[in-house]
Amino acid sequence: xxxxxxxxxxxxxxxxxxxxxxxxxxxxxxxxxxxxxxxxxxxxxxxxxxxxxxxxxxxxxxxxxxxxxxxxxxxxxxxxxxxxxxxxxxxxxxxxxxxxxxxxxxxxxxxxxxxxxxxxxxxxxxxxxxxxxxxxxxxxxxxxxxxxxxxxxxxxxxxxxxxxxxxxxxxxxxxxxxxxxxxxxxxxxxxxxxxxxxxxxxxxxxxxxxxxxxxxxxxxxxxxxxxxxxxxxxxxxxxxxxxxxxxxxxxxxxxxxxxxxxxxxxxxxxxxxxxxxxxxxxxxxxxxxxxxxxxxxxxxxxxxxxxxxxxxxxxxxxxxxxxxxxxxxxxxxxxxxxxxxxxxxxxxxxxxxx
Ligand code: SAH
Ligand code: SF4
Numbered sequence: 001x002x003x004x005x006x007x008x009x010x011x012x013x014x015x016x017x018x019x020x021x022x023x024x025x026x027x028x029x030x031x032x033x034x035x036x037x038x039x040x041x042x043x044x045x046x047x048x049x050x051x052x053x054x055x056x057x058x059x060x061x062x063x064x065x066x067x068x069x070x071x072x073x074x075x076x077x078x079x080x081x082x083x084x085x086x087x088x089x090x091x092x093x094x095x096x097x098x099x100x101x102x103x104x105x106x107x108x109x110x111x112x113x114x115x116x117x118x119x120x121x122x123x124x125x126x127x128x129x130x131x132x133x134x135x136x137x138x139x140x141x142x143x144x145x146x147x148x149x150x151x152x153x154x155x156x157x158x159x160x161x162x163x164x165x166x167x168x169x170x171x172x173x174x175x176x177x178x179x180x181x182x183x184x185x186x187x188x189x190x191x192x193x194x195x196x197x198x199x200x201x202x203x204x205x206x207x208x209x210x211x212x213x214x215x216x217x218x219x220x221x222x223x224x225x226x227x228x229x230x231x232x233x234x235x236x237x238x239x240x241x242x243x244x245x246x247x248x249x250x251x252x253x254x255x256x257x258x259x260x261x262x263x264x265x266x267x268x269x270x271x272x273x274x275x276x277x278x279x280x281x282x283x284x285x286x287x288x289x290x291x292x293x294x295x296x297x298x299x300x301x302x303x304x305x306x307x308x309x310x311x312x313x314x315x316x317x318x319x320x321x322x323x324x325x326x327x328x329x330x331x332x333x334x335x336x337x338x339x340x341x342x343x344x345x346x347x348x349x350x351x352x353x354x
Contacts, residue, residue, distance in 0.1 A: 044064075070084070110132055131167040171193070173348045245277075
């Protein structure tokens, strides 16, 4: 058995071609098979009714198509949707679909949980269980495309559960699947990887020739402040991270969650401006969402606006983001699969906000 959905489209094509040849199938079959993986996906080979039945049966045996099943689907009052997926082994992850005009951005997970334990993050509080396979990562997009082609995401951000660069092997393949014309065909500029900065892997990401976008979760402009919020600072320090970003050829976005009394002072804004300016980085300011360690509260709105203003006054392009999907706990950093759920979630539970 081969998991074709965890291979790059080129590798999947090779694997299928060899299999077809061994069975004495005509050469044109490959053109019928490969689009069924990603472009015009089928839930199972049995559903590719343009193929002879015996061939479909053989495909289902040798190349079963892995699925993520919807354990819960919630729709927010603002149109944001949250999907809780159950994986083949009963583990669960979440994705969030954020519609905005013509754009449909899917926020995808790369790991079950996360080992890095940033104090403000809900996923961080659940610890790490396992890495997702490439098929499970790109499969989050595939499942929505299976539901309806029109709903297919136009943009993808690795801002769901997990640290993508701690699962680089799978994420590397998933990036190819997302972007490849015989994969999901999403433009590289519409795919954003968000990371706290796992330096050796960041170098590998930077080497990819496609114009994938990079968002770096900075959250603090000094080592001392960052260490309080993000344990990873002890391993990959801020100066090293900034050094690595200097060498990154494309424009970087810096993510900065504003936490009352921790990192939201105007001095912090000044220090952040000194970091962002030489990088010509865009700064995304995010209101703190609930779900991390107790005792942290969002920066008051007036503080956030003043912080944004100060960055702009220093010539930094900064955007204070709106929170989306808060009513269904679908905002970035709020994703955490409750342990009790697991296998017990009834299938297709729709808890939509009417
Ligand atoms: N591990 C990666 C990607 C997943 S987190 C990373 O940390 O970059 C996706 C984004 O959500 C990150 O920018 C993260 O810092 C942010 N985030 C985490 N907890 C949050 C919270 N409580 N409120 C707002 N944003 C949060
Ligand atoms: Fe992990 Fe990102 Fe959450 Fe930090 S913010 S715990 S790296 S998912």
